[in-house]
Amino acid sequence: MDNRNPIQQETPKVNIKYHRADRTKRVMARIIDLFICAALGVIFFFSVRSIVQTTPSYKNREERIHLHKTESGVYRTRKGKDIDLVSYYKDNKDVTEFGKKKFYQEGLTTFLSYCKEKLPDNEYKEIKTGFDEYLLKANFKDVPRFVLLDNQISENKECQAKWADYNKVYEDYFDVEANKILYNYFPQYQKDIHKESIYRIALELPIAVVLSSFLTYRLPGLIRKRGRKTIGRLIYKIGLTERTLLHVRTGRYLAYGFIRRFAIISLSFLTFGIPLIIDISRFAFTKNRQDFGEYRLGLYEIDDSIEPIYYSLAEATRSHSSGKKISAAFSAPNRLDE
DSSP states (O other): OOOSOOOOOOOOBOOOOEEEOOHHHHHHHHHHHHHHHHHHHHHHHHHHHHHHTTSHHHHHHHHHHHHHHHHTTSEEEETTEEEEHHHHHHSOTTSOHHHHHHHHHHHHHHHHHHHHHHSOHHHHHHHHHHHHHHHHTOEETTEESEEEETTEEEEOTTOOOOHHHHHHHHHHIIIIIIHHHHHHSOHHHHHHHHHHHHHIIIIIHHHHHHHHHIIIIIHHHHHSTTTTOOHHHHHTTEEEEOTTSBBOOHHHHHHHHHIIIIIIIIHHHHTTTHHHHHHHHHHHHSTTOOOHHHHHHTOEEEEOSSSOOBSSHHHHHHHHHTTSOOBOOOOHHHHEEO
């Protein structure tokens, strides 16, 4: 019996080299994805808003806001939109300064009558006293524009102010004081306006951001698993790999998305952009050119225009073996070339 050891044939090995994706291409891919995300975000925002606007609660709230604004005399309606009185007449070049003055005075009369009708006497008196004091303090070249005669405030005939100068006084009152009174003295209007803001910030905007982000950054990578490519990466032939230089597993890919969207973007709003600054700095200045999520999870963006990203070592072996038994032992530090 021949007890000699058989001659062992050396198994060839696969030598696959990947190159880091060019930084400029990576930036351009991100810009393309950001543009797509922003466009989708706008579409989803207005889509969600159009749905919200069909609800009975929204319609009732908008009707209350509309009536409050227009009946107060501080707003006018043009083409279905409520426009503040100052903007309404400033944009109308057919109205003279004298005509504007007349309309402003009528608006002030309507406004004070509305406050008298809707508010308790003490609150109305507070508003009326404040309005009178505002007029009496309005000077033109150190000469009062208005004077108090027989308990009535009227224009000072000795003042040389022009109609436009008087209009400036009225416009400032409408822009600041009247709108402030409409909000502070009328709780239902204040509640409706606040609820409108809450709907936009807490419902419409988040839904638009979540949907647009998912469709731009997550869904393409879940569909096109090899390289986890977004549209931007697909255009510039950039693939995402793990430290093993194999394809990114789903759990790690979703974790990367969570870090990007929550830990970086969301927390930046609460910390003056510090996480985003750290993320950009890592991408721009570190040797491996990884953003924070890539660094924490051991991910790399590589140029896969020549060599594809493989799901497993076995697949890499089959791809390069040509029928031979070849082992493919990947080692990230030795396989990722500049």
